Amino acid sequence: MNTTPIPRISIIGAGPGGLTCARILQKHGVDVTVYDRDPDADARDQGGSLDLHADEGQLALREAGQIEQFWKLARPEGQQMRRWDTTGKVLLDQVPDEDDRYKPEIDRGQLRELLLDSLAPGTVRWGHTLASVAGPAEGPRMLHFTDGTSVETDLVIGADGAFSRVRPAVSAAVPYYSGITFTEARFDDVENRHADLSALVGNGSGTAADGERALFAQRNSGGHIRVYIIRRAPADWITAAGLTAEDTAGIRAHLLDEFAGWAPSTRRMISDNDGPYADRPLFVLPAPHAWDHVPTVTLLGDAAHLMPPIGVGVNLAMLDAHDLALALATHSTVDEAVRAYEKTMLPRSGDLAGALVGGAGLLLEADQQPDSQDEFRALRQKLKG
Incomplete structure (x- = not known):
C-alpha cells in the first residue's frame, strides 16, 4: 500500500477470519493490530472440526503462506460422511477417494494456533473487549474498550462474530x-x-x-x-x-x-x-445483509453474514479475509480498498444467505443433505450462483 501517512488498521476478533486477514496483510508488508476479548490464546475451547474448501478456506491459507502447515494437520479422511436412521442403521457411507482434498477437516483450535504462530509477535492484544466504535465516518475512529482504555485507528475491521460490537457502526441489523x-x-x-x-x-x-x-x-x-x-x-x-x-x-x-x-x-x-x-x-442475520459504504469500518465473516452451520461460515470468513487483505495491500487508499472488497463480498454473501433462508430447518432433515462429494460440490456451486 503506497499512502502517506501509513494507515492504522485494527481488526476486532482473533477468530479464523480476523487472523487470516492479519496474516495476509503482514505478508504484504501492511501493519495491523488484532484485538480480542479472550485473556489469552488458551482461554477457552475453540470448538469442533472444520472442513476447509479448496476454493475458499484453502485459497486463503495459500495466500497466507500457510497451506503446507495446514496439510500437516488436515485430515482428508475426515471427509467421510455417514447417514443413519434413528436406529443407527447406516443408510449412506460416503468414503472420499484417496486423493480427494476438496474439503479436509481440521480442528478449530489447530487452525487458530497455526494462524497465531504465523503472525509477528505482539500482533494480537488479548484481554481487549470492545465496548464501542466512535468518531466520524471519515475517520479517525476511536475504539473504546470495556477496561476504560481507547485506541485511535484509521480502519476498523469487524471480525468479531455473531454479536459483533463493530457492526452497529455500519448497520442496525441484529441477529435473531x-x-x-x-x-x-x-x-x-x-x-x-x-x-x-x-x-x-x-x-x-x-x-x-x-x-x-x-x-x-x-x-x-x-x-x-x-x-x-x-x-x-x-x-x-x-x-x-x-x-x-x-x-x-x-x-x-x-x-x-x-x-x-x-x-x-x-x-x-x-x-x-x-x-x-x-x-x-x-x-442468524436478516438476509441479505448489506450496508451503505463507510470508509473507515467494514465487516467480515459472521459479523457481516451469519448463516446456518452447513460448511459455509468459516470458509466465507476466510475468503472475506483474503479479499479484504489483498484489496488493502493493492489499493492506494483505505477507502478505495474497502469499496473494492465490499463490491465483491456483499453480493456474494447476499446471494448465499438468500439461498439459505430457512436453511436451519435442513439440519433436521437427513434426506436433504448431499449424498456424495460430487453432490456437495454441486450444491455449493448452486448456492454461490
Whole structure:
C-alpha cells in the first residue's frame, strides 16, 4: 500500500477470519493490530472440526503462506460422511477417494494456533473487549474498550462474530433466533472409552434425523468426538424446563425424553458424554445483509453474514479475509480498498444467505443433505450462483 501517512488498521476478533486477514496483510508488508476479548490464546475451547474448501478456506491459507502447515494437520479422511436412521442403521457411507482434498477437516483450535504462530509477535492484544466504535465516518475512529482504555485507528475491521460490537457502526441489523438449538456433547478417548460410537461415526461425521430433531456426530483429532443434538426449541429451553446449564443430569434426562422413540444405539450419543453439555442456540442475520459504504469500518465473516452451520461460515470468513487483505495491500487508499472488497463480498454473501433462508430447518432433515462429494460440490456451486 503506497499512502502517506501509513494507515492504522485494527481488526476486532482473533477468530479464523480476523487472523487470516492479519496474516495476509503482514505478508504484504501492511501493519495491523488484532484485538480480542479472550485473556489469552488458551482461554477457552475453540470448538469442533472444520472442513476447509479448496476454493475458499484453502485459497486463503495459500495466500497466507500457510497451506503446507495446514496439510500437516488436515485430515482428508475426515471427509467421510455417514447417514443413519434413528436406529443407527447406516443408510449412506460416503468414503472420499484417496486423493480427494476438496474439503479436509481440521480442528478449530489447530487452525487458530497455526494462524497465531504465523503472525509477528505482539500482533494480537488479548484481554481487549470492545465496548464501542466512535468518531466520524471519515475517520479517525476511536475504539473504546470495556477496561476504560481507547485506541485511535484509521480502519476498523469487524471480525468479531455473531454479536459483533463493530457492526452497529455500519448497520442496525441484529441477529435473531432461528428456532433451532444445538446442544453439544463431548466424548473423549473414544477408541477405548466409547468404542461403539467410534465405530458408528467412522473417520468423519454422520447424522440421523426424523424431521423434528437430529444428531450430528463429528470426529475431531486426538481421539475426540463431538455430538450436536439439534432440535426445535425455545432459546431459553433450559430455564423453561426448570434446569440450569450446570445440571448435566437434568439436561440429559430432558433430552433423552425428547428422543424417546430413538434406538439405544443412537441415544447413547446423548447419554454417554464426558462432562457437561454446551448449549448453542442458532442465531442468524436478516438476509441479505448489506450496508451503505463507510470508509473507515467494514465487516467480515459472521459479523457481516451469519448463516446456518452447513460448511459455509468459516470458509466465507476466510475468503472475506483474503479479499479484504489483498484489496488493502493493492489499493492506494483505505477507502478505495474497502469499496473494492465490499463490491465483491456483499453480493456474494447476499446471494448465499438468500439461498439459505430457512436453511436451519435442513439440519433436521437427513434426506436433504448431499449424498456424495460430487453432490456437495454441486450444491455449493448452486448456492454461490
